Amino acid sequence: MRIRAQLITLETLIRKEISRVTRIWVQTIVPPVITMSLYFLVFGNVIGRRIGQMEGFDYMQYIAPGLIMMSVIQNAYGNVVSSFFGAKFQKHLEEMLVAPMPTWSIILGHVAGGVFRGLMVGSVVTVIALFFTGIQIHNIWITVSIVILTAVVFSMAGLINAIFARKFDDISIIPAFVLAPLTYLGGVFYSITLLPEFAQKLSLMNPILYMVNAFRYGMLGVSDIAVGRAYAIILIFILVLFGACTVLINKGIGIRE
Amino acid sequence: MHALSIRNLKKVYGNGIQALKGIDLDVAEGDFFALLGPNGAGKTTVIGIITSLVNKTSGEVRVFGHSIDTELNAVKACIGVVPQELNLNTFDRLMNIVVNQAGFYGMPVRRARRRAQEVLEQMQLWDRRDDIARNLSGGMKRRLMIARALVHSPRLLILDEPTAGVDIEIRRSMYGYLRELNESGTTIILTTHYLEEAENLCRHVAIIDEGEVIQHHPMDEFLRTLKQQNYIVNTREPVAEVPVIDGCLIYQRKDYELELAVQRDHDLNDVFAALSEAGVRILSLRNKTNRLEELFFNLTDRSDQVPEEKTEMEE
Known part of the structure; x- marks a missing residue:
């Protein structure tokens, strides 16, 4: 298949995935926005007033980047896992498997859908945040690049989850038992400098900490970790996960008998 | 190719x-x-x-x-x-x-x-x-x-x-x-x-x-490998006695209906002539099943093996 034809396969899948997200916007966009609004209201407005300042910012201002990033992570992951597993469950994934579609196109097409939904929800949550606090941008390039790269990482992770999943339980276990704890303990609501030394060291093993803090640096200019290290970790994750997706799809694990 | x-x-x-x-x-x-x-x-x-x-x-x-x-x-x-x-x-x-x-x-x-x-x-x-x-x-x-x-x-x-x-x-x-x-x-x-x-x-x-x-x-x-073909014929009058014809087995299904199992080396013309001679007047004729179905069934039917399989399982 020529490169142009390969790019058409990618374009088709991206169009399909984006149209899925927009077609079922009541399921894909609205619920996370409501959840995040409640976070702003409860943690930021009600409890945050009593907490005072963190790292020199109002608590609401401090957690806003974390909440935006949390919504991006959850939605990028959730979009790919549900779209790919749904296609597998209904068997229309076969539409792609019987066609001469390159593996990278299958991966990037789904990732594009995840990134699209992650950014859509992230953008709406940012607008919601404006109702509660002032948003500032310390470095637009870091802010945008980190949010996109993070959405790519979790879209690929969602794809791997969906590849292995055999039943609906399998697509809710990882988000509930792995993703949620790592996100809540990843510096969304606090600076790790508040933790005891042991817990600080433990937190440094959590990749989400780097993503949240790098994004917070892009917005507020403060971070618990070095931003360069965050980029390195994110890029390593992207390479490893892309390689894993390629091997799994090529071998047909979870998708071919 | x-x-x-x-x-x-x-x-x-x-x-x-x-x-x-x-x-x-x-x-x-x-x-x-x-x-x-x-x-x-x-x-x-x-x-x-x-x-x-x-x-x-x-x-x-x-x-x-x-x-x-x-x-x-x-x-x-x-x-x-x-x-x-x-x-x-x-x-x-x-x-x-x-x-x-x-x-x-x-x-x-x-x-x-x-x-x-x-x-x-x-x-x-x-x-x-x-x-x-x-x-x-x-x-x-x-x-x-x-x-x-x-x-x-x-x-x-x-x-x-x-x-x-x-x-x-x-x-x-x-x-x-x-x-x-x-x-x-x-x-x-x-x-x-x-x-x-x-x-x-x-x-x-x-x-x-x-x-x-x-x-x-x-x-x-x-x-062409089909050795016999089965037909259903409807008769004008009820058949009192089933005729015996060379190369064709005849079964009575109902009063007005016969099933003919005609050997491949026998012509249908001869069968019809013999039926006519026996006083059976035919109103209509149709295949019992189509030929491929007959062959397919002969080749893949395992109903006669069931007792043997059961015995093996029981053992």
Whole structure:
């Protein structure tokens, strides 16, 4: 298949995935926005007033980047896992498997859908945040690049989850038992400098900490970790996960008998 | 060149079931080929391997000379497949489903839309193009799957039970369309449980049973191997005494109905003459089953083995 034809396969899948997200916007966009609004209201407005300042910012201002990033992570992951597993469950994934579609196109097409939904929800949550606090941008390039790269990482992770999943339980276990704890303990609501030394060291093993803090640096200019290290970790994750997706799809694990 | 060439193809599933025990199969380019067999014989596994949905255990598969091991994308580009099980995104619109499938084969979107219109019209679904697939009847969904399989104009079309659940009128128009498609050069492989369909449409036939090809012939040659043919005749008056005719066994089914089992080396003219002489006046005649069905049943019937199998299991 020529490169142009390969790019058409990618374009088709991206169009399909984006149209899925927009077609079922009541399921894909609205619920996370409501959840995040409640976070702003409860943690930021009600409890945050009593907490005072963190790292020199109002608590609401401090957690806003974390909440935006949390919504991006959850939605990028959730979009790919549900779209790919749904296609597998209904068997229309076969539409792609019987066609001469390159593996990278299958991966990037789904990732594009995840990134699209992650950014859509992230953008709406940012607008919601404006109702509660002032948003500032310390470095637009870091802010945008980190949010996109993070959405790519979790879209690929969602794809791997969906590849292995055999039943609906399998697509809710990882988000509930792995993703949620790592996100809540990843510096969304606090600076790790508040933790005891042991817990600080433990937190440094959590990749989400780097993503949240790098994004917070892009917005507020403060971070618990070095931003360069965050980029390195994110890029390593992207390479490893892309390689894993390629091997799994090529071998047909979870998708071919 | 063969459209499909299979050599010593074996498949053992993870649960240890040996679905294919080393089959060989050739389908000539331009052929209309029937791949038949009872449920669980291995037909769908063969199709799954050809279309890369099932990994083979060993053996060789070539489609128009391209090996599935080394030139899988070239193989995929040649094939359109209509699987036995529904595999549609039932939440999407018909037009999107067909246009997206064309896109997965690398067809630019404008050309894909034109081609989608053609195939949806051919399958009498154009009026429903903006409907959600979930709202279609079972037969319509099956026609949609055929439209989707044809959108990239494949050289080899594989139809796994394409007419299941399709009403007779639409089925006939589908036969007509498939014949036209075959006459225009598309090789077609058909699996079906409607053996009359296979007998009328196909030029070659292979029968798979328990993972092995047990028959592989031109259809005419295969049908000639039938040793006797059964007919049902309706008589003008009730038959008081069943006549005895050389080369033909006669059973009385009802007062006005006889079943004739005519040996292949006896002419029907002689049988009718003998019946007439015995005072039996015939109103109508029909085949009890079609010829392919008769042969198929003879080859794959295992009802006489049941007691033996039971005994082995009990032991």
